[in-house]
Amino acid sequence: MKNQQPLLHRDTFRLEFGAGEPPLAHWAQQMKRSMLREMLAVVARPGILSFAGGLPAPELFPTNEYAQVTAHVLATDPAALQYGPPYVPLKRHIVHLMAERGVSCHEEQVFLTSGAQQGLDILARLFLDPGSPVILEERVYTGIQQAVAPLEPQILTVTTDLETGMDVEAVAAYLEQGTRPALIYVNADCHNPLGVSLSLEKRRRLVELACRYGVPIVEDDPYGFLHYDGRAQPPLAAFDNRCVFYLGSFSKILAPALRLGWMVAPEALIPKLTVIKEANDLESSAFTQRAVCAYLDAGHLPAHVDDLCREYRRRRDAMLAALERYFPAEARWTRPAGGMFIWVELPGRLDTVALLKLAVEREKVAFIPGTAFCADQRPLLTGELCRAAHCLRLNFSNCTPERIEDGVRRLGRIVASEFGHR
């Protein structure tokens, strides 16, 4: 690279200009970092016992097996490092994974993405015009808010029952009044942040409504394979394959750094999805697609997912037991059937943003305040308390049962000291 010497000495050449920064798009001027991301940055200090992030347990990653398949693919597949079309053998594996979730599809409906977040982004572009209405739950995964934000949508919210999930009759009311949202976002299994799974009756009703009114459902299902009690429910995509756009991911069942997920969509829309993805990042890594495919070829996944479920069940149970032991009797929390999160509602008009500060300073333990997940951020701006201000999200997948017991004990001490309970 000796040719790369510049022709000029920059010191003598730098131009001097008067103008300021280039103007940004309207939405980008308003844009703020999500409170979730800000808080994750704040609590990522050494020595903090964190229930804040949504991180899988790194000690459970199939690192050795993945090292084997990457070495094998690089040694044997000359197309591994090149540009290439979506890898069909991987799509075939995904068809089988979907069948395990009760979803019947064929490989032409499988669309590979760089993680489920990219699926959200692509579907937002496919469906939203500027200012379009979208239906979200009041407490919702922040990634969907970020994906729709550039279109400056009208956010319509519905509440969520902590035992049966989304208020589907509120969705029905919007639709019956003539509202036609560009999409309805649903986390039917092991909701992030709430931990609840949608009841079977509500699943059926929601899909029926969406199809009747021709409104797409974006079903975000990162945790659908992480189920700890009895049988999983079929996802919404099991009931329909025209109105439900299913998003799956290898992030939680293999590893986040693969940045590989998938969508199941009507075959007729795959060409449009492809154009949007090309604009987005051209394509997902041919190498990663082949490595994950080789991992699946080797038959490693079922035992690995069983291992994950066994360990995460222990961690969930440890957290539920510790909450019972150390949290005030008036507090309520969800009992998730899977996934990674428990949602806690503290009694009274408590502010968990203030609580977090104390918890980090005094007890070196962290969580995410409920407010971070409010779909409608306007109450924050006007000074009103969001209806999740007394709530918090706890992650149980990233700590051992022993640390969970210890951390919830410390957190319970702060809650008790601040609010005079126990």
Add this chain to the structure above:
Amino acid sequence: MKNQQPLLHRDTFRLEFGAGEPPLAHWAQQMKRSMLREMLAVVARPGILSFAGGLPAPELFPTNEYAQVTAHVLATDPAALQYGPPYVPLKRHIVHLMAERGVSCHEEQVFLTSGAQQGLDILARLFLDPGSPVILEERVYTGIQQAVAPLEPQILTVTTDLETGMDVEAVAAYLEQGTRPALIYVNADCHNPLGVSLSLEKRRRLVELACRYGVPIVEDDPYGFLHYDGRAQPPLAAFDNRCVFYLGSFSKILAPALRLGWMVAPEALIPKLTVIKEANDLESSAFTQRAVCAYLDAGHLPAHVDDLCREYRRRRDAMLAALERYFPAEARWTRPAGGMFIWVELPGRLDTVALLKLAVEREKVAFIPGTAFCADQRPLLTGELCRAAHCLRLNFSNCTPERIEDGVRRLGRIVASEFGHR
């Protein structure tokens, strides 16, 4: 995963609905696959000698070295497969790479992307409001067209001189008349598809204009390290770091399947870029970032880039010699100082779309017709010939000199037979 049995038999449960497909966003209804992508699919048949794609030479990929660094990273870095923030040691390497291009920046200005295409997409979102004007060259990389398409921009075009590059005075005229484009897209070095590099005088003038009028330049520089004759020019980013947003990529100097690139941007805008990227795909692979960093740590890159330049120079020279030998005297073509492409203008009112069909059928050789790169696709729709209809783009990086000689000979035969030359 034995828990994943569905509760229901889908055959008896599938719901029947009356409504059709969900409605799409306005721009998505109009969206077409780019002609480039369609043609790449058409010519990707076995037995075709293709100068069509923009593929690097797979036999030159540093596969063994990359296998070593991936194995090393997986064996030693417990954060390799987890979610994680952008990897600062990799940013430090990029600061040094940029210094070799004559660009002085610090690591807080380096923003990692999933390839340069993602950089285009993120900058389109940052700068474009719906309907915003953008300035493109008449013949332009299709990826920028795809990135801006969702905003339904007003495309303003300028011509390109095949020896000195973009008509910068035409840009000046737009700006002086009061037009304020949301961005100006520039491929200053080894233009795709034209192969030309912008003259030093035009670089200086263009940056001066952009800064004076506060208009951002998006400098797409995938080929800046692939320079075959003497010294490379400094990129636009060497003259300014407020109005020029530089995009680099490891796709052409290491391998496309890494899906890793970078942006150099004003530090004050990095938080906004981060929010847009989170919406897009959360983050780029922590594993790939660490593997590429380990490759750079090992000091492999300079010798590898020298090897690439040596071989690609041979291929370019073979193609230029074959064009001289086999193409009609009236044809013109560019003599690129680097990159991967030669642009050929055939004499008369020739239609290279028709020529491609014959070339593939009779001679089993492929290229991309110039029309595929027209920034303003309206002439295509109204039936007028685009001003690139007699042109074609040839890739020289993906074939050996022997195959290049053979392929250009076959292509020359078709050109001669169709148009009576030689």
